[in-house]
Every structure is written in structure tokens, then in C-alpha cells.
Amino acid sequence: MAITIQQLQKWKRQGRTIVSLTAWDYLLAKVLDEAGIDLILVGDSLAMVALGHSTTLPVSLEEMIHHAKAVNRGVNRALVVCDLPFLSYQESVSQAIHSAGKVLKEAGVGAVKIEGGSPRIINTVAELTAIGIPVMGHVGLTPQSVHRLGYQQQGKTVEEANRIIDEAIALERAGAFAIILEHIPGELAATITAEVTIPTIGIGAGVKCDGQVLVTADLLGLSDRLPPFAKSYLNLRQVITSAVKDFATDVQEHHFPE
Ligand SMILES: Nc1nc(=O)c2c([nH]1)NC[C@@H]1CN(c3ccc(C(=O)N[C@@H](CCC(=O)O)C(=O)O)cc3)CN21
Ligand SMILES: CC(C)C(=O)C(=O)O
Numbered sequence: 001m002a003i004t005i006q007q008l009q010k011w012k013r014q015g016r017t018i019v020s021l022t023a024w025d026y027l028l029a030k031v032l033d034e035a036g037i038d039l040i041l042v043g044d045s046l047a048m049v050a051l052g053h054s055t056t057l058p059v060s061l062e063e064m065i066h067h068a069k070a071v072n073r074g075v076n077r078a079l080v081v082c083d084l085p086f087l088s089y090q091e092s093v094s095q096a097i098h099s100a101g102k103v104l105k106e107a108g109v110g111a112v113k114i115e116g117g118s119p120r121i122i123n124t125v126a127e128l129t130a131i132g133i134p135v136m137g138h139v140g141l142t143p144q145s146v147h148r149l150g151y152q153q154q155g156k157t158v159e160e161a162n163r164i165i166d167e168a169i170a171l172e173r174a175g176a177f178a179i180i181l182e183h184i185p186g187e188l189a190a191t192i193t194a195e196v197t198i199p200t201i202g203i204g205a206g207v208k209c210d211g212q213v214l215v216t217a218d219l220l221g222l223s224d225r226l227p228p229f230a231k232s233y234l235n236l237r238q239v240i241t242s243a244v245k246d247f248a249t250d251v252q253e254h255h256f257p258e
């Protein structure tokens with residue numbers, strides 16, 4: 001049974017924590033889905049972990065759709081959400097509708113995610129929701145604004161914290177079905193989680209969120225650089241290196257094929 005937005009919202013009310021990870025291709029998505037991950041995000045972080053860019057900005061809508069199609073083919077149970085990339089929704093409401101609609105039609109995913117909580121973004125969320133496109137919000141550190149914000153923790157001053165709280169409330173009112181809280185103090189995330197009725201999913205936002213998400217390359221120990229809040233549960237880089245070296249030795253010593 002596929003997980004729905006309604007299911008995620010029910011889990012918040014029941015206090016059942018949502019488990020989410022990112023994916024960028026078929027095989028990885030299939031493993032995550034079979035492991036029971038609730039929500040699989042085709043994050044634009046794939047620009048960095050799958051495509052080698054140094055920020056998330058260069059990835060195109062077409063590239064995101066290409067990856068989202070592959071991810072969706074591997075998933076039976078999880079809700080699949082796809083990030084709308086930089087400049088595929090900020091220009092106008094009509095651009096956002098066109099981009100989000102294309103992602104839903106072509107990749108077949110369940111929802112899109114857009115970054116920010118400015119009045120302009122709130123309006124876009126309301127317009128997308130009004131035509132039946134489910135939208136996940138994303139506040140705090142928004143990596144598509146790296147040239148304005150850097151990658152520092154957000155919401156450290158009272159003014160900034162209050163602004164982020166207001167953005168989260170406005171996103172809920174505009175119809176967002178859930179909100180990502182990225183790289184903000186845990187107490188701020190706890191306040192937001194208590195203030196809104198939609199699920200909050202944290203990344204570097206402390207333990208008091210309704211769910212948690214990580215970039216899967218970080219969890220696996222495959223990334224070349226880890227954000228301070230990420231945790232590696234495995235050193236896959238080392239595991240792969242060792243297997244590849246064993247293969248090379250076998251080939252050179254004519255032990256493979258047997
Ligand atoms: N592999 C990966 N994991 C992520 O979590 C992730 C991405 N990529 N790409 C998109 C964004 C970028 N993220 C990041 C990246 C770096 C820091 C980081 O190093 N922050 C430092 C400050 C860095 C600075 O001052 O420039 C910190 O101490 O907060 C945080 C979040 C989170 N997201
Ligand atoms: C880390 C999550 C929230 C994300 O936006 C991404 O992977 O692009």
C-alpha cells in the first residue's frame with residue numbers, strides 16, 4: 001500500500017515519527033523502499049552527490065525529472081516527493097504550475113517541494129495547492145539561496161527565529177502538506193512543530209520534529225564532504241574501495257574469472 005499525504009498527517013497526530021531519505025536512481029530507491037522508508041525525496045542535492053556540481057543551483061528541471069522517473073520506478077510503498085530546482089518556480093506562478101505539473105505528469109511522483117517562505121513563495125504554494133498539486137515547504141537553511149545565506153545555521157537571532165516561525169505558519173495556511181526544517185536550532189524546530197498541524201521533517205533541526213531526513217550519500221559514507229549535522233552509518237567509500245581493489249588484484253593475478 002502506497003503511503004499518502006493523509007497518512008503522514010495522521011502519523012503526526014499519533015506521534016509516529018516519519019522516516020525520510022533522498023534518492024537519485026532506481027536501485028537506491030528500491031533498496032530504501034524495501035527497507036521501509038516512508039518518504040523518498042528526489043532532492044536537488046543530487047546536483048552535488050550524483051552530478052558533481054558544487055551547489056544545487058545548476059541542476060535543471062529536465063534533469064530532476066530524469067532522476068525522479070528512475071526513483072519512482074523503484075518505489076512501491078513510500079511517498080515520492082521531487083524538489084523543484086532553482087529557477088523552475090521562482091519566476092512566476094505560471095512557471096511554478098508548469099514545472100510542478102510536468103514533474104507530476106512525466107515522473108509520476110506524488111508531490112513537489114519548493115524552498116522558502118517569502119510572500120511570493122506562500123502565494124505560489126497556495127496556487128499550486130488550489131489546482132491539486134501537493135506541495136512540501138522548506139524553511140531555515142534553503143540551499144538554493146546559498147549565495148545569499150551560505151550554509152550557516154539559520155534562526156539564531158530572535159528576529160530570524162520569529163520570521164521562520166511566521167513562514168512555517170504561512171506555509172501551512174497556504175496548503176503545504178508538510179515542511180522541511182533545515183539547519184535551525186532544535187528549540188526553534190520544536191516550537192514550529194508544536195505551532196503547526198502539518199508534519200515537520202528535520203535535517204539538522206534537532207530531535208523534536210515529526211520526522212527526520214538525511215541525504216542518503218551522507219548516511220552511507222559516500223559523500224566527499226559531510227554537513228555538520230549529518231551522520232554516517234557506514235563507510236561505503238571504504239567498502240567499495242576494498243571490493244574494487246580485490247577485483248583488480250584477482251584480475252591481475254588471473255584469479256577472475258575462475
Ligand atoms: N551531501 C549533502 N548533504 C546535505 O545535507 C546537503 C547537500 N549535500 N547539499 C545541499 C545542502 C547543503 N547542505 C549543507 C552543506 C554544508 C553545511 C556546512 O558545512 N555548514 C557549516 C558552515 C559552512 C559555512 O560557513 O560555509 C556549519 O557549521 O553550519 C551545511 C549544510 C545541506 N544539504
Ligand atoms: C536535504 C533535503 C531536505 C533536500 O532538500 C535535498 O536533498 O535536496
Ligand SMILES: [Mg+2]
Binds near residue numbers: 083143
Ligand atoms: Mg533540496
